[in-house]
Amino acid sequence: MIGHARPPRDVEFAAWKARGEVVIDHHVLRGLRTFEALRPDSHHSADRIGQGGLELSLEELLRGRSGAEVIVVDHRRRSVGEPIATVEPISGVDVSLQLEVELCQELSKLLQERDPVGGSILVADVTSGELIGWASHPEQGPEVFGDRALYRQRMESDRMWFFDRPSRWPLEPGSSFKPLVAIAALEEGVVGDDETILCDGVYDPQNPSSLRCRNHPHGLEIGLEEALARSCNVFFYHLGERLGIAALRDWGDRFGFWTPTDCGAPGEKVG
Structure with missing residues (x-):
């Protein structure tokens, strides 16, 4: 559900440019004209963007805005004097979920004990309708993104490790x-x-x-x-x-x- 963040791909840079958004990296941010093009919807090549889950759906809120400075350097690329222009970074918005952590942990534990091929559990507050419990099985953790062999194994598995069953698995009631x-x-x-x-x-x-x-x-x-x-x-x-x-x-x-x-x-x- 939470998802993860990763560096943007070339195809995403191309899509941003096609929409008229500013894409900047340290190689092209050289003058005031480029610097002044920085806007809240600009992207930097060093950014990390949401992929999947809430990291993706809340990307615009979580990302915030990168800061930048325009400086003068000498022939050895050493800074000379004070920055001639500055944009302060803006932090992304903090997001709070209604999910109860201990309840989600218990739901996940129940699924792990039974170990079905695939399953999910949702718990809602009957008064407010808010979702307070959320669990999907098999449960995908961040460890897979640092292990190419494990990533490939799970991508090819029939158990659909990367499929968020609570939100994307419509079933007959x-x-x-x-x-x-x-x-x-x-x-x-x-x-x-x-x-x-x-x-x-x-x-x-x-x-x-x-x-x-x-x-x-x-x-x-x-x-x-x-x-x-x-x-x-x-x-x-x-x-x-x-x-x-x-x-x-x-x-x-x-x-x-x-x-x-x-x-x-x-x-x-x-x-």
């Missing part, structure tokens, strides 16, 4: 969508408080191989509360049919499904 369906059904009046539905393990007896329920014994008359407790698929298939696609979509929108979180992670996929 599965049973976590059932509480939303329950609320929508009650609000739309398509289910009664004491109504029960028979679950025989399949939604459509004519097509028993699809839309099944294996979450509890079959042959039960189940009400809404028990359907939530047992995560009964058949019960919620029926509620979904009664509500219809338009109502499900509307209630999903109300609860923030299919909408970006704007958490700052680049390349975020909605789900």
